[in-house]
Amino acid sequence: MENKKEFRSWLDAHKLEHPIVIAGPCSAETEEQVLKIAHQLKDTDVTYLRAGIWKPRTRPGNFEGVGAIGLKWLQKAKAETGLLTATEVANRAHVELALEHDIDLLWIGARSTVSPFIVQEIADALEGTDKVVLVKNPVNPDLALWIGAVERFHTANIKNLGVIHRGFSTYDKSKYRNNPEWQIAVDFQTRYPDIPLICDPSHITGKRDMILEVSQTALDLNFDGLMIETHYDPDNAWSDAAQQVTPDSLIQIFKDLRIRKEQDDEVGYQSKLGVLRAQIDIIDNSIIETLGKRMKTADAIGELKKERNVAVLQSKRWNEILGKMILAGEEQGLSEEFILRVFKAVHQESIVHQEKVINN
Ligand code: PEP
Ligand code: MN
Secondary structure: OOOHHHHHHHHHOOOOOOOEEEEEOOEOOOHHHHHHHHHHHOOOOOOEEEOEOOOOOOOOOOOOOOOOHHHHHHHHHHHHHOOEEEEEOOOHHHHHHHHHOOOOEEEEOHHHHOOHHHHHHHHHHHOOOOOEEEEEOOOOOOHHHHHHHHHHHHHOOOOOEEEEEOOEOOOOOOOOOOEOOHHHHHHHHHHOOOOOEEEOHHHHHOOHHHHHHHHHHHHHOOOOEEEEEEOOOHHHOOOOHHHOEOHHHHHHHHHHOOOOOOOOOOHHHHHHHHHHHHHHHHHHHHHHHHHHHHHHHHHHHHHHHHHHOOOOOOHHHHHHHHHHHHHHHHHOOOOHHHHHHHHHHHHHHHHHHHHHHHOO
16 A cells, blocks of 8 residues: 555545544434434535444344345435435445445445455455445454455555544443544554544444544544434434434534644744744653663662662652652643653663663
8 A cells, every 4th residue: 555645535536624524323214314314414514424224233133224225215315415425334235235326435344344354355346446435443453454454445446445443342341332542543544644534433432422522532633534423313213322413413513623724834833833843852852861861870779789689679669759759740730640650661661770780
């Protein structure tokens, strides 16, 4: 995937607004429901109307989607509102039906991305398409698996590719339905800066009242868009009821979001930014120098302890240091959690240094 530039095409070439917004129900339920939501989203920031037609459910017996008939409802919604359409495809038959019904954007679900067999089947079925194809991250936090799926679509000559970050499942309970693990999305973005990256705060949070906060984080991290599940009666939705928002709430979310530009070429801004970045570089270098000095001092302490045959780890002294540093950090506006993380790392490195001295 050398020529990354070509991937911007579906956002920039189609002159789509940043951030791009994909919204609509988790599942298409009835024709009336799809049309009603489409009309409510018509004159908003939304570009793509989403609706799941085939639903991958964790356990059997839950609502598994209306099937191909829902594609007709999406087509009708597009004809009536002008919204582009989006749905999930999970095998060759889904792809063929979605293409027949001229769906504009197809996404690959998190449960599909984990399987190279199914990804390859979908990629083969989509070969050469100019539809937008968005690859959700796999359910497990595995960057290579996500990249591997994107590579399969790229190899199948799909130009309008993008990815969706929808969080990662964990066995431990957390405040999220799927942990965001932002670092994985940021690592993806660093490797492929020109592949559009969309955030799905609905599946990350699982709760509608956390959607604004997670969307803001995504925009602050330069994501290119958001996919937000939207339903006029979320509590009675046939799937994912707790995380869907009403069209009115969606409009409010977009009023509340601080939407920042990725870049600004204005000269004054650029020169001020340059000065501040130069200062940061100087400070970072001095942090490294100071840490180096601290480790040399730790080596000297190691020598002393070696002479007197004293153990490396002195927990009492360590607790005293931590207590003092937390207080000093507070005065500088640094959180206790940050100080603990930094000083634990510093302490560990000191121990490694002293061990080396003592065992030499
Ligand atoms: C969905 O978007 O409705 C969906 C099933 O998402 P995911 O694949 O992220 O679970
Ligand atoms: Mn859903």
